[in-house]
Amino acid sequence: AQTVTQSQPEMSVQEAETVTLSCTYDTSENNYYLFWYKQPPSRQMILVIRQEAYKQQNATENRFSVNFQKAAKSFSLKISDSQLGDTAMYFCAFAGTASKLTFGTGTRLQVTL
Amino acid sequence: KAGVTQTPRYLIKTRGQQVTLSCSPISGHRSVSWYQQTPGQGLQFLFEYFSETQRNKGNFPGRFSGRQFSNSRSEMNVSTLELGDSALYLCASSFRLAGGLAGELFFGEGSRLTVL
Numbered sequence: 001a002q003t004v005t006q007s008q009p010e011m012s013v014q015e016a017e018t019v020t021l022s023c024t025y026d027t028s029e030n031n032y033y034l035f036w037y038k039q040p041p042s043r044q045m046i047l048v049i050r051q052e053a054y055k056q057q058n059a060t061e062n063r064f065s066v067n068f069q070k071a072a073k074s075f076s077l078k079i080s081d082s083q084l085g086d087t088a089m090y091f092c093a094f095a096g097t098a099s100k101l102t103f104g105t106g107t108r109l110q111v112t113l
Numbered sequence: 114k115a116g117v118t119q120t121p122r123y124l125i126k127t128r129g130q131q132v133t134l135s136c137s138p139i140s141g142h143r144s145v146s147w148y149q150q151t152p153g154q155g156l157q158f159l160f161e162y163f164s165e166t167q168r169n170k171g172n173f174p175g176r177f178s179g180r181q182f183s184n185s186r187s188e189m190n191v192s193t194l195e196l197g198d199s200a201l202y203l204c205a206s207s208f209r210l211a212g213g214l215a216g217e218l219f220f221g222e223g224s225r226l227t228v229l
Contacts, residue, residue: 035217044116045203045220091156100146100169101218103156 002027006104021077023092032096034075040088117221131192134224138206145187150201
């Protein structure tokens with residue numbers, strides 16, 4: 001069974017600064033996908049960024065980028081130039097051959113002025 | 114394009130009752146997955162339906178069931194409610210079977226169930 005661990009329950013960052021959220025996972029599968037989802041307060045969860053395990057290049061989406069270390073089973077999210085709208089719960093998720101996502105416990109990110 | 118719609122958004126039930134939650138996926142999406150979100154257990158997979166067939170099921174008791182209709186709309190039912198069933202129930206749709214996951218899951222806003 002796959003597990004996803006997010007060791008930072010809460011984090012805070014000032015507006016315009018950079019923050020990195022950590023995620024580690026465990027799996028015996030070789031082909032899989034990793035995701036970061038964002039859940040703003042009382043709003044729906046949306047996909048932030050996706051990484052395919054067979055791609056060595058780290059995924060980037062505007063201010064969001066990942067550091068994917070396959071051997072270490074690490075998948076961190078870097079948010080650059082943080083904005084107030086980035087305040088949310090961030091979930092790391094794993095998808096392998098099974099027809100489901102396995103989520104971490106989430107990191108609550110607060111962006112302050 | 115309309116997003117994933119879940120109804121009702123909020124509901125309160127008492128122990129022993131049953132509840133039915135509804136999910137309308139994005140037009141053209143054939144896969145609907147259900148997740149339970151609680152502060153203690155986080156997000157846990159309930160089941161996935163694709164083309165009216167259950168393709169995968171999470172580790173939940175038989176009180177939790179679901180179905181999908183020919184228009185891809187899905188319902189989940191929880192019978193004999195327990196206090197621990199209080200949670201946010203999230204529905205997500207995708208074009209392909211989620212296990213392939215070349216595409217992303219689109220989530221609804223959830224149905225918040227409180228069991229008293």
